Amino acid sequence: MSSASEPAQGTGSRFQRNSAMLELLSKAGLGLAILVVILYGALSSPVFFTTGNMVNILTSMAIVGIVVVGMTFVLVVGGLADLSVPATIACGAILSLALQPSIGAVPAFALAIALAGFCGLISGLLVGYVGINPIIATLGVGTIVLGIVQAAVGGVIVYGTNPASADFVKSRVFGIPTIVLIFLVVTLVGHFVLGRTTWGRWTFATGSNANAAKASAVPVRAVKAGAFVITGLCAGLSGGLLGLTLQSARPLVGTGYEFSAITAVVVGGVSIMGGFGSVPRAIVGLIFVSVLTNVMVLEGVRTPTQGFVLGLLIAVAVAADVALRRRGVA
Amino acid sequence: MRGITKTFPGVKALSDVNFQVDYGRVHAIVGENGAGKSTLMKILSGIYLPTSGTTEIAGTEVRMRKPADAQRHGIRMVHQELNLAPDLSVAENVYLGRMPRRLGLANRAAMISGARAILSEIGATIDPAARLGDLSISQQQLVEIAKAYAASPRIIVLDEPTSSLSEHEAAALFRILGKMKAAGIAIIYISHRLKEVLDIADDVTILRDGAMIETRPAEGITAAEMIRLMVGREVANVFPKVQSEIGAPVMKVTGLGDGDSFDNVSFDVRAGEILGLTGLVGAGRTEVAKAIFGLLPVAKGTLEINGKAVTITSPAAAVEAGIVYVPEDRKGEGIVPAMSVRENISLPVLKHLSRLGYVSLKADKALAAKYAADLGIAPPDPERRINLLSGGNQQKAVLSKWLAANPSVLILDEPTRGVDVGAKAEIHRIIGELVAQGMAVVMISSELPEVLGVCDRVVVMRDGHASPPLDRAELSEERIMALATGEETA
Numbered sequence A: 001m002s003s004a005s006e007p008a009q010g011t012g013s014r015f016q017r018n019s020a021m022l023e024l025l026s027k028a029g030l031g032l033a034i035l036v037v038i039l040y041g042a043l044s045s046p047v048f049f050t051t052g053n054m055v056n057i058l059t060s061m062a063i064v065g066i067v068v069v070g071m072t073f074v075l076v077v078g079g080l081a082d083l084s085v086p087a088t089i090a091c092g093a094i095l096s097l098a099l100q101p102s103i104g105a106v107p108a109f110a111l112a113i114a115l116a117g118f119c120g121l122i123s124g125l126l127v128g129y130v131g132i133n134p135i136i137a138t139l140g141v142g143t144i145v146l147g148i149v150q151a152a153v154g155g156v157i158v159y160g161t162n163p164a165s166a167d168f169v170k171s172r173v174f175g176i177p178t179i180v181l182i183f184l185v186v187t188l189v190g191h192f193v194l195g196r197t198t199w200g201r202w203t204f205a206t207g208s209n210a211n212a213a214k215a216s217a218v219p220v221r222a223v224k225a226g227a228f229v230i231t232g233l234c235a236g237l238s239g240g241l242l243g244l245t246l247q248s249a250r251p252l253v254g255t256g257y258e259f260s261a262i263t264a265v266v267v268g269g270v271s272i273m274g275g276f277g278s279v280p281r282a283i284v285g286l287i288f289v290s291v292l293t294n295v296m297v298l299e300g301v302r303t304p305t306q307g308f309v310l311g312l313l314i315a316v317a318v319a320a321d322v323a324l325r326r327r328g329v330a
Numbered sequence B: 001m002r003g004i005t006k007t008f009p010g011v012k013a014l015s016d017v018n019f020q021v022d023y024g025r026v027h028a029i030v031g032e033n034g035a036g037k038s039t040l041m042k043i044l045s046g047i048y049l050p051t052s053g054t055t056e057i058a059g060t061e062v063r064m065r066k067p068a069d070a071q072r073h074g075i076r077m078v079h080q081e082l083n084l085a086p087d088l089s090v091a092e093n094v095y096l097g098r099m100p101r102r103l104g105l106a107n108r109a110a111m112i113s114g115a116r117a118i119l120s121e122i123g124a125t126i127d128p129a130a131r132l133g134d135l136s137i138s139q140q141q142l143v144e145i146a147k148a149y150a151a152s153p154r155i156i157v158l159d160e161p162t163s164s165l166s167e168h169e170a171a172a173l174f175r176i177l178g179k180m181k182a183a184g185i186a187i188i189y190i191s192h193r194l195k196e197v198l199d200i201a202d203d204v205t206i207l208r209d210g211a212m213i214e215t216r217p218a219e220g221i222t223a224a225e226m227i228r229l230m231v232g233r234e235v236a237n238v239f240p241k242v243q244s245e246i247g248a249p250v251m252k253v254t255g256l257g258d259g260d261s262f263d264n265v266s267f268d269v270r271a272g273e274i275l276g277l278t279g280l281v282g283a284g285r286t287e288v289a290k291a292i293f294g295l296l297p298v299a300k301g302t303l304e305i306n307g308k309a310v311t312i313t314s315p316a317a318a319v320e321a322g323i324v325y326v327p328e329d330r331k332g333e334g335i336v337p338a339m340s341v342r343e344n345i346s347l348p349v350l351k352h353l354s355r356l357g358y359v360s361l362k363a364d365k366a367l368a369a370k371y372a373a374d375l376g377i378a379p380p381d382p383e384r385r386i387n388l389l390s391g392g393n394q395q396k397a398v399l400s401k402w403l404a405a406n407p408s409v410l411i412l413d414e415p416t417r418g419v420d421v422g423a424k425a426e427i428h429r430i431i432g433e434l435v436a437q438g439m440a441v442v443m444i445s446s447e448l449p450e451v452l453g454v455c456d457r458v459v460v461m462r463d464g465h466a467s468p469p470l471d472r473a474e475l476s477e478e479r480i481m482a483l484a485t486g487e488e489t490a
Helices: A010-044 A051-076 A085-098 A105-130 A134-152 A163-170 A178-196 A198-208 A210-215 A220-246 A257-267 A279-298 A303-326 B037-044 B067-072 B090-094 B108-121 B137-150 B167-182 B194-200 B223-231 B285-292 B315-321 B330-334 B341-353 B361-374 B391-403 B421-436 B448-454 B477-485
Strands: B004-008 B014-019 B026-030 B052-057 B060-062 B075-078 B155-159 B186-190 B203-208 B211-217 B249-257 B265-270 B274-279 B300-305 B308-310 B323-326 B409-413 B440-444 B457-462
Touching (some): A010 A279, A051 A085, A051 A178, A051 A198, A051 A220, A085 A105, A085 A134, A085 A220, A085 A257, A105 A163, A105 A220, A163 A178, A163 A220, A178 A198, A178 A220, A198 B341, A210 A220, A257 A279, A279 A303, B014 B037, B026 B194, B037 B075, B037 B155, B037 B186, B090 B108, B090 B137, B137 B155, B137 B167, B167 B186, B167 B194, B194 B223, B203 B223, B211 B223, B223 B477, B249 B285, B249 B440, B265 B440, B274 B285, B274 B477, B285 B409, B315 B323, B341 B361, B361 B391, B391 B421, B421 B448, B448 B477, B457 B477
Parallel strands (some): B014 B211, B026 B186, B075 B155, B155 B186, B274 B440, B274 B457, B323 B409, B409 B440
Antiparallel strands (some): B004 B014, B004 B052, B052 B060, B203 B211, B249 B300
C-alpha cells in the first residue's frame, strides 16, 4: 500500500523534464507577460513611456504594494486572506490626520500604524488561538474596527492640518517619490523576514503542514497570528501614507485595497493554500496587474471590462497554482 | 453464500484467502493489527477491489465495484468509526441515502414511524426524532446498527462494534445480534475481544499476515489457542538485537492520565535502553506519547527527566527537556511537504542556527549535510523537496530532524510502518547505534516480532491502561497478545 504513494526514483526522467519546463514557466512566465504588456503599452500609447506615467504607476503601486507584502505572509502561513484591510487602512489614514492637531504629525502617524497593528493582532488571535476561519474573523474585525473609527471621527471626512507632513510624502529623492522608496524598504524587509529568518521559515512550515510544524516545536499559533499583525501594520502604514497624500480621509478610503492586494499576491503565484510563495513573487504579480491596469486605462478600456480582466487573471492564477501543485512543481 | 476467494498481493495485503459465512450464523474474524481483517471486509463491502478472486452469494458470482453494489446484494457494514450525520435526527440517519419519499419530498412521518419500528425490533430505546449528536456514543453505535438492519441486509459486517460500549451495552448488542441471527442474517463479527468472540460466535476464522490460518467452529476453541494461531509464525531472527550498556533511568513517567484515553500509565526508560510500547490499535499508546511530548494535554501524573520533575505543555518545552517524538503519521505530522530535506531537518532547532532571528544558511546546510550523510538519506541532496523522497528516506529525514535536536529521550511511533524491508533494517540499525551511544528510546510498535526483537523491556497497553515494563526474557508473542486482549492481566 505504501509503495503506491511513494514517488518512484528511477522512472521519473520524463516527468522530471516536464517539471523543469513547468517550473521555468511558473518562474519566468509572469516576467514575459509583463514585457508583453509593456511592449504593447509603449507601441499603442504615446503617454505610456513618459516619466509622468511611470511615476504614476509606481505611486499607485506603492500604496497597494505595502499591503501586498503583509498579505503575502497571510497567504503563505495558510491564512487565506485578510479582509480587514479596508478597515486597517482607514484606521491608518483617518487617525494619522485626525490626531495631528492634538499630538503632532509624527506621533499621530506612529499611533495610527500601531493601532492598525493592534487590529491585526485581534484578527490574529482569533485565527491562530481561537481557531476561527480567517475570512470570517477578519471580516468581523474589519467591520467592527471600521465602525469604531467612523464613530470616533463622527462619520465625516477628516482633513490634514500639517502641511509639512504633506510635503514630506510628496517629496522626491533623486526623482523617485518618497512613498515609492518607503514601499521598496518595506518590500526588502518583508522579503528578508520571510526568506531568511526563523520567523519566515516557521511561516512556510505552518502554511505547508501546520500539524507537522506543531510537532516540530514551531509556535504555530503565534506564527499564524503574526501574519495578521504584519498585515495590520502594513495596512496601517499604507493608510497613513494615503491619508497624508490625499490630505483627507473618509472612512471608506481603504475599500477595494484588500482585493487589489489579494489579486497581486495570487497572480504572483503565491499559493492560496499556503506554504509556497515569496515577497518578490507577489511584487511581480503587483507589477503585472498595475501595468496592465495602466495600459487599460490609457487605452480607454471601460471600468467593468477592467474588472472582468482582473477577475479572469485571478481565476487563471489560482487554476495554475492548483495544476502546478498537482504536478509537484509549485 | 459460498466460498469467497480473494487474492490481493503486495505489501500487507491478503494472499489467497478463502472465507465462507452461512446464513443465520455469527462468524468471527480475529487476527493481529494488520492481519488483513479490515481489508477483507472492505473488499466484501465494495470499498476495495480485489486483485483477483471471486465473491459468491448464494452460489452466484457477484462483482462489487463500489459500496452501492455490495449494498444492492444485501451486504451492510457497520464501521468502527461511525458514519453518521450528527446534525440529523435518528430517523434521518437510519434512512440516510434511501429516505421514503412522497411527491419527491422526504416523507418525515413515514421515516419516524419506520425508524421507531426498527429500533424497537432491535430492542433499542432511542427516540427516533432526537438529534443524533445528542446521543451517547454507544447509542449512536446502536443507530448505526439499526441503519444497517433497516436495509434488510442478508449479510451484516460489524467491525469492532463493542469498542465504545460498556459491558451492559455490549450485552444488549449481543441480544440484537441473536435476533438478527434468528432472522437468518449472516453476521460477520470482527473483534479483538476474544472472550466476546467465544461468547457469541458460531464460527471463528483466524487471519495472520494477510493469510487465512484456519476456520473452525467456535465450540471447543479456547482463547489461548486463538492467540497461538494469531501470532504463531516461524521465529526467525530478522531483528538482530544490538547489545548496549544500560544505565540510569532517564525518563520516568508516573500515573500519567489525560482523563480520557489513558489513565495511570507508569514506566521508566533508561539510558541505552529500548523500551517497547505495544498493544492493540486504540489502546492509547500514541496518546501517551503525544501527551509526554506536549502535543496533547495531560490531566494528571508526573514526568521526571534525569530525576528532575518537568512540566511539558508544548513540543517546544519537550524539546527543551530533551524529549523528542517521531510521529506515526509521517505525511500528516512528520514532514513539511513543500520544504526541502534541509529545511525539514533544521525546523525544530532553527533558533540555534540563527542569530537575532537571522538564519545562518551555512550552519543550516552543514547540519543537513551531516545528517543526510550519517543516516544515508537517498538521494543525498538535502535541497531536494522532501515529498519527492521515498517513504523510508522521508522517515530518515524526520529522524534526522529530531537527532539534530540532540535529545536524551527519543520516542518513536511505529517507526517502520509503511517502509520497505531494506529501509526497515536500516532504521533498526540507526536506532541500535543511538542506544549504543546512550540514548533512551521508547518505541511504539504493533509488530510483535519487531517488539520482541529490538526492545529490552516492553510495556503492553490495553484500553488506556499500561502493564509494568516487562523484561524481554519473560515475554513471548503469545503473552503480549494475551496482555493486549485482556486475557491476562499483569
